Amino acid sequence: MLSATGVAPELESCTTPLNGLEAEDGGTHWFGAPHAAFSTGDLDPGRPGEALGQMVPAGALQTALDRVAGETRGLDWRRGGRFSGMVTGPAGAELKLESGESLRAGLVAACDGIHSSVRNSLGIRTEGRDYGKSVFAADVALDRPHHGIARQLFTPEGPFATLPLPGNRANLAWYMKSGAAETLAKLPKAEIEAELNARFAAFAGQMTLDGPPLSYPLVMQIAETMVGPRTALLGDAARRINPLAGQGLNLGFKDAAALMDVMTEARETGLDPGSDVVLARYREWRRFDSAATAMAMDLIDRTFSNDNVLLKPLRGLALMAANRVAPLRRALARQASADQDHLPSLMR
Numbered sequence: 336m337l338s339a340t341g342v343a344p345e346l347e348s349c350t351t352p353l354n355g356l357e358a359e360d361g362g363t364h365w366f367g368a369p370h371a372a373f374s375t376g377d378l379d380p381g382r383p384g385e386a387l388g389q390m391v392p393a394g395a396l397q398t399a400l401d402r403v404a405g406e407t408r409g410l411d412w413r414r415g416g417r418f419s420g421m422v423t424g425p426a427g428a429e430l431k432l433e434s435g436e437s438l439r440a441g442l443v444a445a446c447d448g449i450h451s452s453v454r455n456s457l458g459i460r461t462e463g464r465d466y467g468k469s470v471f472a473a474d475v476a477l478d479r480p481h482h483g484i485a486r487q488l489f490t491p492e493g494p495f496a497t498l499p500l501p502g503n504r505a506n507l508a509w510y511m512k513s514g515a516a517e518t519l520a521k522l523p524k525a526e527i528e529a530e531l532n533a534r535f536a537a538f539a540g541q542m543t544l545d546g547p548p549l550s551y552p553l554v555m556q557i558a559e560t561m562v563g564p565r566t567a568l569l570g571d572a573a574r575r576i577n578p579l580a581g582q583g584l585n586l587g588f589k590d591a592a593a594l595m596d597v598m599t600e601a602r603e604t605g606l607d608p609g610s611d612v613v614l615a616r617y618r619e620w621r622r623f624d625s626a627a628t629a630m631a632m633d634l635i636d637r638t639f640s641n642d643n644v645l646l647k648p649l650r651g652l653a654l655m656a657a658n659r660v661a662p663l664r665r666a667l668a669r670q671a672s673a674d675q676d677h678l679p680s681l682m683r
């Protein structure tokens with residue numbers, strides 16, 4: 336999709352191909368630590384050597400998207416304009432910006448994040464779960480090569496993951512109890528490094544901070560519907576999932592590409608792209624993927640983030656099966672790399 340929209344060339348210098356995924360159960364097991372590993376060979380055999388995914392730093396992606404959007408002919412780009420309210424009617428929507436300006440639109444594509452003001456102004460409720468956890472995140476330099484492999488260690492408190500970045504650096508995410516990630520992120524650099532290395536050097540190698548430490552509360556939130564009058568919700572405005580497998584942004588991209596297909600079809604058949612019937616098609620297309628991915632991430636988090644005596648052998652078996660049963664391996668690798676059927680045209 337990024338290639339099709341002309342954004343990918345801007346990101347070449349900072350993109351790291353994902354050559355493999357490794358997951359290890361860090362709980363205590365009498366039969367050793369079960370693990371699963373996926374490589375590029377688990378994708379379609381007809382596409383040898385194709386990466387499982389691409390690691391792109393969010394800041395670089397945002398800059399590239401902004402630049403391409405700003406240069407796109409026919410697109411009236413009002414960077415920094417903030418939505419403050421809207422009125423919808425049969426002919427369209429009238430949006431108000433905080434600057435006092437008004438805009439008219441046939442369809443509003445609301446991608447204003449987890450606290451979406453557009454969603455709230457339409458009274459669309461959300462359901463979800465507060466995990467009582469936060470994620471500590473930071474870029475680190477590693478003392479050993481990562482070979483483009485993303486690695487995840489499931490501990491009873493939650494996962495610890497390293498995602499490969501250029502130059503033997505990695506982005507790490509450590510799930511902790513609420514408050515602990517926020518406290519850790521505020522400590523001096525040397526104390527953070529001491530804590531990380533004491534817990535995870537054996538798994539990840541020696542780590543040195545290479546960017547500002549951050550913390551995020553961990554929540555799952557799903558809007559009860561992805562559409563309203565003259566409005567489609569996209570990205571985190573529609574759902575915020577557990578970032579466990581790095582699928583949140585991918586879901587948002589699929590929303591955007593699906594909405595484009597639905598609007599194009601509507602135009603071709605003479606329908607109003609912002610009408611209820613067209614929006615219903617978008618909702619039906621995206622609803623299942625959205626809820627299923629949110630639930631799958633939630634299930635994995637619940638299954639692995641504990642020391643339950645009944646769950647431990649089961650999850651050991653699940654990891655062993657993922658490692659040894661070829662069709663299951665292929666299905667999981669394809670799911671993780673967004674290589675699925677029924678993709679919108681921009682993604683094909």
Ligand SMILES: Cc1cc2nc3c(=O)[nH]c(=O)nc-3n(C[C@H](O)[C@H](O)[C@H](O)COP(=O)(O)OP(=O)(O)OC[C@H]3O[C@@H](n4cnc5c(N)ncnc54)[C@H](O)[C@@H]3O)c2cc1C
Pocket residue numbers: 416417418419446447448449451452470472508551569570571572578580581582583584585586587
């Ligand atoms: C710790 C963590 C790690 C993650 N890792 C990954 C990963 O590896 N891979 C992945 O795919 N996803 C990952 N995600 C998820 C990903 O970050 C989100 O799914 C993605 O950023 C959502 O994009 P969005 O555009 O919908 O929302 P956002 O990125 O939140 O953007 C919303 C935008 O709307 C703007 N806005 C808000 N209110 C208004 C208003 N009133 N008027 C105008 N503009 C407004 C904001 O300024 C912002 O620019 C991670 C998330 C977390 C928390």
